[in-house]
Amino acid sequence: MSATALFGQLLLGLINGSFYAMLSLGLAIVFGLLAIVNAAQGAFYMLGAFFAWMLLQYVGIGYWPALILAPLGVAIFGMVMERTLLKRVYNLDHLYGLLLTLGIFQIIQGMFVYWYGTSGQPYNYPYELTGGHNLGFMFMPNYRAWVVVASLVLCFGTWYAIEKTRLGAYLRAATENPMLVRAFGINVPMLVTLSFGAGVALAGIAGVLAAPIYQVNPLMGGNIITVVFAVVVIGGFGSILGSIITGLALGVLEGLSKVFYPEASNMVIFAVMILVLMVKPVGLFGRER
């Protein structure tokens, strides 16, 4: 096996891992506040990619503006969904939240499959990031380097925002005790809506970043969400940093298995999940709730 193939797969694994991290981060934020798991997270990933593609296709807006506009659209969509539908199930068993978002996921994915089929639409690399550099041990495409840097900055930026800023402190406080935080005069429902928007926007950005690497396919959300669920089970919902590390590590592990034993690459994350559940059922970074 050549070193080029090894590093190439490692890079791709790192990219996938950062997508897993971004999607599961969004899930973790929402779960912390509402104890709801958003099964539609994959659909928002797909929507991010599709919004970017549609902006280019129908309006002629390119990659860089789309990198802001598409996640913004996804966030607005998500916040409207939270205000109109999701808030009706907060007082019910949390499984209803999962089932509701599953229904929403099926509606969104079903519509896009109906409109665009399952073959996938190509989305070109932005002009500035075509080509690549030869690093000696491997060829590094510029766009992939950009995706790794951008998503790592986003992941750790989110971590910083939650752990180190005042808004993040409100968020953590609302996670511990929403009633008390409300008594201090903080608008918790607004905070919930905004963090839901931020959570799905992360998935949206991941979708835009993914669009040129993979094709823009209506099924991309359904394919990634089962892996993200496994990542979440492995990491547990205990810590933000834990979600990031788990996502990245599993992505890299998946990439490595593609080099050494390609047949098992789809299975490796599920195998890790089974192992972790056997040893530590609450997940690596999980806490008993």
Place this chain on the structure above:
Amino acid sequence: MALQVSDIGAAESPRSRSIEWIGLGVGVAVLLAVPYFVYPVFLIKLLCMALFACSFNLLIGGGGLLSFGHAAFFGGAAYIAAELAKMYGFPFELALLAGTATGAFLGLVFGLVAIRRAGLFFAMITLALAQAVYFLALRLPFTHSEDGIQAVPRGWLFGVIDLKDNLTMYYVTAAIFFLGYLLVRRVWKSPFGQVLRAIKDNQPRMISLGFPVDRYKLANFVLSAALSGLAGSLKAIALGLATLTDVDFTTSAAVVLMVLLGGLGTLMGPVVGAIISVTMDDYLAGIGIPVPVVIGVIFVFIILVFRRGIVGEVIALWQRFEASRSAPARK
């Protein structure tokens, strides 16, 4: 607040019991007569899905556990039964038995892994495990990936009854379905079922009473998976087809929908849900409306306004009626 699961073990009045017996009688009559009015192959598919839904309901009605991965048992069993019947010449009964065993085995594996967690995590773990089974089905050579196993022979029942005729096949399917339905009913009304319901209502108390809670849950899970396996292998042999759709997530979601629609934890709910959902699938596919979208809309609608499901609502209405009759009229 918990899931709104109807409690079929609740104190029954003699009147509702006699109504249930009448209902069973009517049900048998309908099962016997309906192939003369509706295409039998469609009915076979419907009954297989209804049996699948009943087995799913056994899990949620008994243990209150929501599985997102039941397609693994249904589809896994379908593949094994189809392969054995087609390539190894297994007779009908043995192929079904092997499929049921496959379901039970997968259920044991899933159960051992997932049973430590409840609620949301249980759902996510079963979903992830089912996805692993899906990838296996995609990769293993005998499943022929996209093509699936086709043209599976039905064979002979006990070596004497030829199942080639659709009507004969229908009656065999109906008999298996009915036995499965009675089994679910029996399990629920047994002491085992009562322990399960008690665990659902108050798990810490059952632990302190000395019940091996996890083992009860696991047994129920394996039972549910085995019945799903029976439904899957019956479907594979009766329709002569085992495909990736059977192990796909859409199948897991479809069975959740059927049971939600009919009413969680009601005996008849899954059957009603299966009738509506299979008929709807058939109808929508004919006129080109995207089925997943409609399914999603129904999901959202049920969760927001109709959580008891159709049969659950009927039962609730009936119980209110009974209560108002038995209680002395007050002004």
